[in-house]
Amino acid sequence: MERKIIFEAIKENIQAIIEKTAERDIKESESMLDYGADSLEIVEVVSRSMKQLKIKVPRTELAKATNIGELVDIFEQYSKSTETT
Amino acid sequence: MNYELSDELKSFFKQSTKQLIMPDVVTGSEVQFNKEQVESILPQRDPFLLIDRIKKINLTERCAIAEYDLHHANDVLAGHFPYYPIWPGVLQIEAIGQTGAFAGLITHHQPSLNCYITYVCGAQFISPITNVDGKVEMRSCFFEDGMFFIVIGQCIYENRICSVAAVKGLLHEQGKAL
Helix, strand or coil, rough: CCCCHHHHHHHHHHHHHHHCCCCCCCCCCHHHHHHHCCCHHHHHHHHHHHHHHCCCCHHHHHHCCHHHHHHHHHHHHHHHHHHHC | CCCCCCHHHHHHHHHCCCCCCCCCCCCCCCEECHHHHHHHHCCCCCCCCCCCEEEECCCCCCCCEEEEEEEHHHHHHHHHCCCCCCCCCCHHHHHHHHHHHHHHCCCCCCCCCCEEEEEEEEEEECCCCCCCEEEEEEEEEEEECCCCCEEEEEEEEECEEEEEEEEEEEEECCCCCC
16 A cells, blocks of 8 residues: 555544644654644544554554654555555 | 444444344343353452343344342442432443443453443433342443444343443553553
8 A cells, every 4th residue: 555545544534533633734753642632532543544544453563653654654564464465 | 532423333322222232132030141250351340340240142243231230239329319219320331331341352362451431422311220129231232443442232120221322442451551
């Protein structure tokens, strides 16, 4: 799956779930906490994005992401392993 | 925040206000899991374990029927309310949640997991539960929703559906920070 598609899905869910982000520029270098998300909102964004992209990533892997870009990397990696299986 | 149910679950919730969950199951005195067995799945303990026995479980549908003896709630009922005891709605939601959690956790072969409620998506209190010596039956189903789970269930008392509730939460290792 293309990295751009993954980023767009995550961005769309950030803007839908985290308040006051609809007009904001979402950057890969930032963490969702930088946009004011609480821990539940982060889980919501990740959960909805995985559902939308049909990817399943173990929670232990997700916990390694420190910003949005790293989350995209993990999704990309898992989407490749899904495609090859 | 996303505490809204999908259309399918909204319809299940609405239907549960009128019709029994697991409608084909008529319960009697049977016990499929006793309290000790319930405690091997759920971490709650008295006075906050609101299940005394599981009467029936459907592992495929992940639905369960549980029962609670109201005399365990005497202290609560003494204050809610004096001279007119009503089993509180918040405890009905908890009991529905525990019953659904049992149905969900028993199918996950990981004993360290627990269900943590993050949202109460909806609750409807249709009829009060008033008799201090009676038994309440809970019928709940567990649904996976991405990283979350949703439990929809009902409290039944004297053959009446008294409440319906839907809660959403996360499965997580017991004792670890979410």
